[in-house]
Amino acid sequence: MTELEQQIVTIISAAGASKAKAFEALRKVKESDYDGARALLAESRQADLEAHKVQTALITAEMSGEERPEIGLLMVHAQDHYMTSQLARDLVEEFIEIFEAKEKGGK
Incomplete structure (x- = not known):
C-alpha cells in the first residue's frame, strides 16, 4: 500500500469512527x-x-x-465518508438541542 493510500484509508477509518459515535x-x-x-459527540469530533488533519496535509x-x-x-x-460523518455529527447536535428543549417545555 502506498503512503497516499494509507492516508486515504486513515480518512475513511477516522470518518467511519466519527459517524459511528454520532449515531x-x-x-x-x-x-x-x-x-x-x-460525550459521544465529543468523541466523534476527535475522530x-x-x-481533517490528513485531509489538510493532502490539500496543503x-x-x-x-x-x-x-x-x-x-x-x-x-471524502464522501468524511463529509457524511460531519453532517451526521452536526445533525445529532441539533437533535440534542431540539429534544432537550422540548422536554424542558421550550420551543
Whole structure:
C-alpha cells in the first residue's frame, strides 16, 4: 500500500469512527441521555479531527506543488465518508438541542 493510500484509508477509518459515535449519540438522544450524547459527540469530533488533519496535509501538499495526488475512486470514497460523518455529527447536535428543549417545555 502506498503512503497516499494509507492516508486515504486513515480518512475513511477516522470518518467511519466519527459517524459511528454520532449515531451512538443519537441513540442516547432517544433515551433522553443528553449528557451521554454530548460525550459521544465529543468523541466523534476527535475522530473527525484526525480525518481533517490528513485531509489538510493532502490539500496543503497539492497546493504547494509538492505533489499532486491522483484523484481516484478511493479518494472520492474517503471524502464522501468524511463529509457524511460531519453532517451526521452536526445533525445529532441539533437533535440534542431540539429534544432537550422540548422536554424542558421550550420551543
